[in-house]
Amino acid sequence: MTPAQPTPRTLLPLTPVGGAARRHGSRSFATCHYRCGSACDMPVPNTTGNGHVQDEIAKVVGRRRVLQGAALVGAAGAFGGLVASPVAAAEGGGAAAARAAAAARTTQDLGTTPFRPVAPNTVDAVRTAPGFTHDVVIRWGDAVLRGAPKFDARNQSPAAAERQFGYNCDYVGLIPTTGDKALLVVNHEYTNEELMFPADTYTDDEIKLISMRNHGMSVVTVKRGLVPGSWRQVKNLRRAPQNRRIHIETAFALTGPAAGDDRLKTSADPSGRRVFGTLNNCAGSTTPWGTVLSGEENFNQYFDGVPDPSLATEYARYGIAGGEGRGWSGVDPRFGLGNEPNEPHRFGWVVEVDPTDPTSTPMKHTMLGRFKHEGADVVIARSGQAVAYMGDDERGDYLYKFVSSGTFTPGTGRRAKRANMRLLTEGTLYVARLTGDGTGDGEYDGTGAWIPLCTDTESFVEGMTVAEVLVFTRLAADAVGPTRMDRPEDVEHNPVNGKVYAALTNNTQRGTRFPVDEANPVSGNRNGYVLELTPARGNHAVARFTWNLLLVCGDPASAETYFGGFPKDDVSPISCPDNVTFDDRGNLWVSTDGNALGSNDGIFRVPVEGPERGKVQQFLTVPRGSEACGPLIADGNRSLFFAVQHPGEDDGSTFETPFSTWPHTNDFPRPSVCVAFQAR
Numbered sequence: 001m002t003p004a005q006p007t008p009r010t011l012l013p014l015t016p017v018g019g020a021a022r023r024h025g026s027r028s029f030a031t032c033h034y035r036c037g038s039a040c041d042m043p044v045p046n047t048t049g050n051g052h053v054q055d056e057i058a059k060v061v062g063r064r065r066v067l068q069g070a071a072l073v074g075a076a077g078a079f080g081g082l083v084a085s086p087v088a089a090a091e092g093g094g095a096a097a098a099r100a101a102a103a104a105r106t107t108q109d110l111g112t113t114p115f116r117p118v119a120p121n122t123v124d125a126v127r128t129a130p131g132f133t134h135d136v137v138i139r140w141g142d143a144v145l146r147g148a149p150k151f152d153a154r155n156q157s158p159a160a161a162e163r164q165f166g167y168n169c170d171y172v173g174l175i176p177t178t179g180d181k182a183l184l185v186v187n188h189e190y191t192n193e194e195l196m197f198p199a200d201t202y203t204d205d206e207i208k209l210i211s212m213r214n215h216g217m218s219v220v221t222v223k224r225g226l227v228p229g230s231w232r233q234v235k236n237l238r239r240a241p242q243n244r245r246i247h248i249e250t251a252f253a254l255t256g257p258a259a260g261d262d263r264l265k266t267s268a269d270p271s272g273r274r275v276f277g278t279l280n281n282c283a284g285s286t287t288p289w290g291t292v293l294s295g296e297e298n299f300n301q302y303f304d305g306v307p308d309p310s311l312a313t314e315y316a317r318y319g320i321a322g323g324e325g326r327g328w329s330g331v332d333p334r335f336g337l338g339n340e341p342n343e344p345h346r347f348g349w350v351v352e353v354d355p356t357d358p359t360s361t362p363m364k365h366t367m368l369g370r371f372k373h374e375g376a377d378v379v380i381a382r383s384g385q386a387v388a389y390m391g392d393d394e395r396g397d398y399l400y401k402f403v404s405s406g407t408f409t410p411g412t413g414r415r416a417k418r419a420n421m422r423l424l425t426e427g428t429l430y431v432a433r434l435t436g437d438g439t440g441d442g443e444y445d446g447t448g449a450w451i452p453l454c455t456d457t458e459s460f461v462e463g464m465t466v467a468e469v470l471v472f473t474r475l476a477a478d479a480v481g482p483t484r485m486d487r488p489e490d491v492e493h494n495p496v497n498g499k500v501y502a503a504l505t506n507n508t509q510r511g512t513r514f515p516v517d518e519a520n521p522v523s524g525n526r527n528g529y530v531l532e533l534t535p536a537r538g539n540h541a542v543a544r545f546t547w548n549l550l551l552v553c554g555d556p557a558s559a560e561t562y563f564g565g566f567p568k569d570d571v572s573p574i575s576c577p578d579n580v581t582f583d584d585r586g587n588l589w590v591s592t593d594g595n596a597l598g599s600n601d602g603i604f605r606v607p608v609e610g611p612e613r614g615k616v617q618q619f620l621t622v623p624r625g626s627e628a629c630g631p632l633i634a635d636g637n638r639s640l641f642f643a644v645q646h647p648g649e650d651d652g653s654t655f656e657t658p659f660s661t662w663p664h665t666n667d668f669p670r671p672s673v674c675v676a677f678q679a680r
Contacts, residue, residue: 031594031627031649044513045319046396048478108228108678109637110605111585117572117617120599124624124660126644126674134620134676136663137184137222137641138233140167141670144218144245146237153655153668154198157206161213162247165220167191168671169643171284171375171579172630173292175355180224181234183242183355185292186630186643186673187281188216195648195669198655208331212248215279217294219244219355229638229677244358248277248332251361252351256425257456258366261467266340275346275364282393283375283490283579283630288386288408289420291354295373296364297393299347304329308341317474318371319394320344345471350376350390352424354417365424367456368402369473374489378424380408381541386423389500391488395507396514397474398482399432399491401450403541426456429470431482434547436518444518444562445548448533451480452543486510486520486528490579493540496586497609500533500540501550503577505593519547526596527554527561527575530588532608550588550614551606553577555597564606564614572618573597574604583633589619591628591642601628603642620676623662623669625649630673640676647671 115129126134141151141164148163149155166188173185191211202210221240222231234240252275254264264272282297300318304325307315315321322337329336334343349364350373368376371392378388384407390400404427409419430450437446452460453476454469461469461476469476486507493500510516511523519531530551536544552562553574563571578593588606595601602621607613622628622644629643648660648669660669 031646043316044395044509045317045474046394046478046484048484050478050481050484109585110633110640111583111587111637113678115617115619118602118619118621120573120597120618121621122598122600122624123621124662126620126622126662126676128620128676129618131679132619132676133679134674135225135230135232137231137673137675138165138186138218138220139663139665139670139672140165140169140214142233143235143237144220144243148237153196153666154201156197156202156210158209158213161210162245162249164245165218166216166245166247167196167211167214168645169218169673170282170629170645171294172632172641172643172673173284173286173355174222174632174634174641175286175290175292177221177242177356182222182231184218184220184222184231184233184641184673185284185286185353185355186218186220187284187294188214188218189280189282189297189645191215192646192649194654195646195658196655204327205331208326208328211326212277212328212332214247215277215281216245216247216250217278217281217292217351217353218246219353219358224635227677227680229635229675231635231639231641231675242356242358244355246278246353246362248279250278251276252278253361253363254346254349255363255365256367256470257454258467258470261471263342263345263467263471266334266342266346268334268340278351278362278364279347281351282373285375285377285492287352287378287420288380289417289423290356290412291352291417291421293376293378293388294351294353295375295390296347296349296351297372297374299372300344302326302328302347303335303337303344305337305339307337311341314472314475315344317472317478318344318348345370348372350388350424352421354421363421366467366470367425367427367429369400369429369453369469370471371397371400371473374491376402377490377492379493379495379540382539383541384408385427385541386420387540388424389491389493389502391485391491391502392474393487393489393505395487395509396484397488398477399485399488399502400473400477401430401432403428403430405456428455429453429473430543431477431480433481434483434519438518443548444521444552445546446518448483448545448547450543450545451482453477453480483517483519484514486514486525489577492580492582494582494586494588494608496582496584498535498538498540499608500535500545501580501588501608502531502533503580503590504529504531505576505578506596519549521549522552522554522560527552528577529553530577530580530590530606550608551577551590551616562614563616564608566612566614566616571614571616572604573599574616574618576601578627579629579631581631581633583637585637589631589633589640590616591631593627593629600624601626603628603631603640623647624660625653625669626660626662626671638677641673642676643671643673645671 145163171187175183284294386404510525556568576594626647632641653659
C-alpha cells in the first residue's frame with residue numbers, strides 16, 4: 001500500500017469575511033481564526049433588544065470627564081500554604097482564615113511586596129517586575145504520561161499527543177497532595193496548525209488527528225523548587241501516578257436534568273448521556289471540594305457541513321454556521337452537521353474533573369446551562385448552598401449564576417467529595433439584569449437582579465421545558481430580558497471581601513449594534529472593564545446585588561478611563577481584561593488578552609480596598625503574539641502561576657518563520673505554563 005503523501009499547508013487569508021483588512025482590537029486575524037472561528041466577522045448571535053440599562057448616561061460620562069480632567073496631567077508617565085484551602089471559599093470563616101494566613105507571613109508576599117511596574121513593551125520574552133523572576137514549568141509536547149516519546153515537532157502522532165502536554169494552555173489550577181507536591185491542572189483551549197506543524201511533513205488527516213488530541217486538559221504532578229515560590233515538574237513519571245491527559249477520546253458523563261434528553265442523543269450515543277472529548281476549554285476554577293471546573297467556550301467552530309434547517313434558530317444563536325469549519329468530519333463523522341445534528345448540543349458545558357483520581361469519569365453539568373462558558377467559579381453561601389458564577393464570552397451576551405438545592409458537606413474525605421460533586425446537578429439557574437442608578441454622580445453603578453430561568457424540575461421560561469432551557473440557555477435567557485454585556489469572561493468571587501468580579505473584555509460594537517448604558521459606558525469599547533458585584537446582605541444565594549465598574553480600562557490619558565477612584569497619573573495602562581484571581585490579601589490580579597494599546601499582554605495587581613483601591617500595576621508581560629492566561633496566586637502568596645498561550649501567533653507567522661520562538665528552547669514557539677516568584 002502506498003503511504004499517503006504530505007500535503008502543502010494552506011495559510012489562512014488575512015482579510016476578514018466580507019470586509020477590508022483590519023484587526024480585531026490588537027488580535028491578529030490568525031488568533032481570531034483559530035481561537036473562535038473569527039466570531040467578530042460573523043453575525044452577532046444575540047439579535048434581541050434586551051438589556052439597555054435605563055439611566056442618565058450622558059450626564060454620567062460628561063461629569064466624569066470634568067471631575068477627572070485634572071488627573072490627566074502626567075498620565076504619560078504611567079507608561080514608563082499552596083493555594084488557599086478550597087473550603088475557605090465558604091462565606092464567614094473563609095475571609096478570617098485568609099486574613100490570618102496573610103498576617104502570619106512577613107516576606108515574599110506577592111500581595112504586599114512593593115514593586116516597580118513593568119513598562120509596556122513588545123519584546124519576545126516574559127518580563128517580570130524588578131526583584132522577581134520566573135521559570136517555565138511545562139511546555140507543549142512535554143511528557144505527561146509514562147510511555148510518552150520525547151517531543152519532536154517533525155515526528156508527531158495522535159498516540160504521542162495523548163500522552164504529552166497539550167497545546168495552548170489556558171486555565172491553571174493547583175491541587176495540594178502530599179508534602180511539597182501538588183497537581184497542576186491545565187486547560188488546552190485550541191490549536192494553531194500553522195505554528196505546530198512543519199510544511200510538507202504531515203497529511204491533512206494526520207494534522208487533524210494530532211490537533212484533536214492536543215485539545216482538552218492535563219493533570220501534572222509538580223514539586224516545590226529550591227528557591228521559595230519556585231516549582232518544577234516531577235519528571236520521573238513513575239512518581240507521578242495521578243498524571244492524566246484528557247482529550248478528544250476521553251469519555252464524559254452528562255449529568256443533571258438534560259442528560260438523556262432527545263436533543264443530546266446521537267447515533268453513537270442513543271442514551272444521550274455519554275460524550276467523548278471536551279473542546280475549546282478556557283477558564284476554570286477549583287471547587288471547595290477539591291475538583292476542577294473547566295468551561296467549554298467557542299465549540300461552535302468545530303462543526304462543518306450543512307446545518308439542519310429544523311435547527312436554524314438554535315444553531316444561529318450559538319454561532320453554528322457549518323461550512324468548512326476545521327474539517328474534522330473528514331476523520332470523525334460526528335463533527336459533520338449532516339451526520340449528527342445533535343452533536344453540537346453536547347458541547348458548551350461546564351466540565352468537572354477530579355484531578356486526584358485519574359480513573360474517574362469527568363462530567364458535563366447540564367444544570368449549569370449551555371453557552372460559551374469562559375469558566376465557572378463556586379463559593380459556598382451562608383446557607384451552605386453552592387453558588388457558581390459564570391460568563392458567556394460573546395458580544396452582547398449575559399452573566400449567569402447557579403444556586404444548588406443541596407448544601408455543602410464539610411470534610412476532605414471521599415464520602416464528602418462524592419456528596420459535594422452532586423451539588424451542581426440540582427438547583428436554580430439565573431441570568432443577570434443590571435439597572436443603572438442614573439444619578440449623574442460620576443460613578444458607573446447601580447442595582448441588579450438574578451432572574452430565574454429554571455430549577456431542575458421547573459422551567460420559568462414560557463414555552464420551554466427544563467431540558468430546552470438548559471440545552472438552549474441563550475434562547476431561554478433572551479426571553480426574560482437580561483442585560484447584554486461586553487463579552488463577559490472570567491467571573492470570580494473574592495474570598496476576602498466577599499464581592500464578585502467579572503472581566504468584560506471588549507465590544508467594538510458598543511454604541512452601534514449595542515446601545516451605550518451605565519454598565520457598558522464606552523462607545524466602541526476596545527479596552528474593556530472590570531465589574532464589581534456585591535451580593536445583597538453579603539449572601540451569594542440571594543437574587544439581589546449592587547454593582548459598580550471598578551475599572552474602565554485603557555490609556556490613563558483617555559477621559560473615559562477610570563481606576564476605582566485612584567489617581568490616573570499613577571497607574572499602568574491596561575487593556576482587554578480576560579481572567580481574574582485573588583491573593584489572600586484580597587488583591588485582584590488581572591490577565592489581559594488582546595491589548596489594544598500597542599504593548600504585549602500581561603498580568604496586573606489591583607488592590608480593591610483601602611487608599612490604593614484601583615491602583616493598577618503591571619507585574620509582568622508575556623512574549624510577542626501571546627496572551628496571558630490562568631493567573632493563580634499560590635504557596636502562601638509566594639508563587640504566581642500563569643500560562644503563556646499562543647506565543648508568536650500573528651498574521652503570516654508559520655512554523656518555519658515564527659514571529660516568536662519563546663521559550664527559546666527550539667526554533668519554533670511552545671505554549672507553556674510558568675511560575676513567577678521573588679528572585680534570590
